[in-house]
Amino acid sequence: GAVVSQHPSWVICKSGTSVKIECRSLDFQATTMFWYRQFPKQSLMLMATSNEGSKATYEQGVEKDKFLINHASLTLSTLTVTSAHPEDSSFYICSARASYSHSNQPQHFGDGTRLSIL
């Protein structure tokens, strides 16, 4: 079945550091990938939609200069949390949908990246 891989799975770093998270679709091409953030005991909140070859679309309230998204190929999207601070600590999850599938077909999720900023 479709597999989405995220790397790293866990990051601990100092405040002020920039952190890059990768999201790969392993056995399918994904024109569109999505980035979510999940705080403890809360639901997933969509941060942005990553579009291959074009700019990402950010949800209201999400700073595009803070969360840089690059979708340079059909199988890879990256999220960079720039100058991370403790309040950025969260569980970041990506999802992808195969390019050939209808827009209402389910997305496949990665296993998430737990980011802890000290």
Next chain:
Amino acid sequence: GQQLNQSPQSMFIQEGEDVSMNCTSSSIFNTWLWYKQDPGEGPVLLIALYKAGELTSNGRLTAQFGITRKDSFLNISASIPSDVGIYFCVGLSKNTGTASKLTFGTGTRLQVTL
């Protein structure tokens, strides 16, 4: 924005019991999905519903797409310990272009006692 409210928020049940949870929305959705999330992992798709009134099963799981298109429910029969986790309903609505956004419900945390 759109909100999906799930009920109950959490539940403790005994192994072997049946479980019911539901999801309601203030907006209409074209597709309803149910996902399960284990601790420290990403959500995994359980069931997808594409038509109002549709009733779909996946093993011990059964889900229905409400007639009004504003609600859905999920039933789990004869629960087992590995059913523990957080269950999310997800509504899918058309967005501009080909990408459809997912709206996640508030989640139902299921814990099973032996």
